[in-house]
């Protein structure tokens with residue numbers, strides 16, 4: 479599947495194609511290696527990594543509805559030490575051609591910086607690189623600053639990125655929420671603070687009710703909505719951010735077909751994340767890559783990068 483037509487250089491890294499598995503939907507790779515040919519992907523984003531292990535939220539954590547999925551996993555993860563000892567070695571050994579992005583979460587600036595610094599120190603060197611880049615999930619509450627999301631407060635956002643920037647030379651992507659009142663402004667703040675790129679978007683808050691029990695369907699109550707309904711939300715956020723910053727973008731949300739990936743690319747994304755659709759059907763990423771290849775051939779597009787930001791719309 480690796481062809482020069484789909485290969486793309488982003489933030490100094492060559493991706494063999496623009497398709498990247500979205501954080502939280504692919505574990506740390508090993509868990510899904512039997513069902514998805516990971517070595518054919520452009521990239522894989524790990525599940526969140528926090529300093530301490532996180533148990534996550536009570537079950538049920540995931541529920542489906544007609545237009546997508548709602549989850550409240552609560553960023554469950556084994557914590558930094560176990561990720562370093564169990565998952566980093568696997569990533570370094572098994573996926574030499576696929577780019578690996580480590581998704582990072584925290585409740586304080588120091589948390590983010592520690593995870594980035596320690597993962598950076600064990601990320602390895604070619605040909606055994608476990609982590610090529612970082613993705614900061616800034617949709618977490620900053621406990622020390624009153625619980626407002628890092629991404630929603632320019633000062634917190636600047637601090638968390640600057641502290642992470644200071645401890646790694648690897649590219650840093652900052653993942654923003656679609657609920658931000660001005661996503662383009664947050665993207666500018668992120669780039670000014672040292673981010674190399676942005677990921678758009680995280681899930682949208684939602685609530686599903688079990689009417690017989692008159693209770694939320696999810697154990698935690700509310701959750702994050704992902705899947706088909708998120709597609710136009712993510713594409714618009716990508717478009718807005720692409721007009722505000724020059725940095726490369728990863729478009730995520732509702733991608734299930736090559737045509738969806740093309741929408742993100744035309745809106746300004748260099749890479750496209752696939753989450754919910756691949757959880758539902760593991761053959762989806764492979765199909766998207768093959769159909770993208772065919773689409774480019776049919777439209778005489780020599781390099782997928784020619785299509786980035788080619789949407790014709792003067793909003």
Ligand SMILES: Cc1cc2nc3c(=O)[nH]c(=O)nc-3n(C[C@H](O)[C@H](O)[C@H](O)COP(=O)(O)O)c2cc1C
Pocket residue numbers: 500501502503525526540547549551553581615653679680681703704705706708730731732733751752753754755
């Ligand atoms: C079960 C599940 C777990 C997720 N966990 C994370 C996470 O740990 N960190 C993160 O930044 N995003 C997380 N996300 C959000 C996805 O990476 C992605 O932004 C979102 O699902 C939209 O893409 P999709 O519609 O293709 O699923 C999670 C999504 C799902 C469905």
